[in-house]
Amino acid sequence: METKLVDVCTASIHWSCVILLYQEDQVQVIPYLFSDAGNSYLNLNNFAPFDLKRSTGVGVRIFLPILGLVDLSYGYRLDGIPGTESTR
Numbered sequence: 001m002e003t004k005l006v007d008v009c010t011a012s013i014h015w016s017c018v019i020l021l022y023q024e025d026q027v028q029v030i031p032y033l034f035s036d037a038g039n040s041y042l043n044l045n046n047f048a049p050f051d052l053k054r055s056t057g058v059g060v061r062i063f064l065p066i067l068g069l070v071d072l073s074y075g076y077r078l079d080g081i082p083g084t085e086s087t088r
Helices: none
Strands: 002-011 015-024 028-038 053-064 068-077
Touching: 028 068
Parallel strands: none
Antiparallel strands: 002 015, 028 053, 053 068
16 A cells, blocks of 8 residues: 655745645455365264365455455355255
């Protein structure tokens, strides 16, 4: 982000003053693809390290000077929900 202040004043027959303030913002947009896998367990007796739920998706990271890094992502579940007909 670059902010510039230009001050031009002249003292001739009457005072005239012009103040210009402008700002240039550079917004960085970074698109990405992701995939992940994981699961959660109520206790260690149910722990199964290879019983993973998978998902994939797309996202975009936007750097806004006033907010900082903003991450927007959308994921799609590849595995069904347990207890429904879509479970493989």
